[in-house]
Amino acid sequence: MSVREATLEDLDALLELDAACFARPWGPEAWREAVAGGEIVLVADTPARGLACANVIFECCELRRIAVEPGARRSGLARSLLRAVIARARRAGCERVQLEVAEGNVAACSLYRAHGFSSVGRRPGYYRNPPDAALLMDLVIVPKP
Numbered sequence: 001m002s003v004r005e006a007t008l009e010d011l012d013a014l015l016e017l018d019a020a021c022f023a024r025p026w027g028p029e030a031w032r033e034a035v036a037g038g039e040i041v042l043v044a045d046t047p048a049r050g051l052a053c054a055n056v057i058f059e060c061c062e063l064r065r066i067a068v069e070p071g072a073r074r075s076g077l078a079r080s081l082l083r084a085v086i087a088r089a090r091r092a093g094c095e096r097v098q099l100e101v102a103e104g105n106v107a108a109c110s111l112y113r114a115h116g117f118s119s120v121g122r123r124p125g126y127y128r129n130p131p132d133a134a135l136l137m138d139l140v141i142v143p144k145p
C-alpha cells in the first residue's frame with residue numbers, strides 16, 4: 001500500500017470512491033478544484049482505494065474528507081492517510097489539525113482518537129440524515145520546516 005498525492009488522472013477514482021463512502025458526495029468540479037487548487041489531496045494505492053482531502057488555512061489544517069472503500073477497510077489505509085495528512089500539515093507550518101465528525105461515526109471517531117485528536121466542541125442536531133451531533137476535534141502539532 002502506498003500513499004501519494006492525487007493528480008487530475010485520479011478524478012474518476014476519487015468521484016467513485018467518494019460516492020461509495022458518503023451520502024452527499026462532492027461533484028467533479030469540487031474534486032477538480034481541490035486537486036488542481038492546491039489542497040492536500042492524497043490517495044492510497046492505484047487505482048485509489050482510499051482518499052483524504054485537507055485544506056490549510058493559516059496555522060490550521062482542516063481535514064475535509066477521509067474515506068476508504070468498503071471492501072478495503074480495517075487494513076490500515078485510513079491510518080496511513082491520516083498520518084500523511086498530519087505530516088504535510090507540519091511541513092506547511094500548521095499548529096493544529098481540525099475536523100468535524102458525526103458523533104455516531106464510531107469508526108471515524110476511534111481513528112481520530114487513536115491519533116491523538118480530542119473533542120473541543122459539540123454541535124447538537126448538526127447532521128440531519130441520519131440525525132446526529134457534530135463533534136469538532138482538534139490535534140495540536142509542532143510545525144516542522
Ligand SMILES: CC(C)(COP(=O)(O)OP(=O)(O)OC[C@H]1O[C@@H](n2cnc3c(N)ncnc32)[C@H](O)[C@@H]1OP(=O)(O)O)[C@@H](O)C(=O)NCCC(=O)NCCS
Binds near residue numbers: 069074080100106111
Ligand atoms: C473511517 C474510515 C475512513 C476508517 O478507514 P479504515 O481504513 O477502515 O481504518 P484503519 O483500518 O486505518 O483503522 C485505523 C483505526 O481506526 C479505528 N477504526 C477503524 N474502523 C473502525 C471500526 N469499524 N470500529 C471501530 N474502530 C475503527 C481503529 O482505531 C483502527 O485501528 P485498529 O485497526 O488498530 O483497531 C472508514 O470506515 C470510512 O471510509 N468510513 C466512511 C467515510 C467516513 O465516515 N469518513 C469519516 C468522515 S469524518
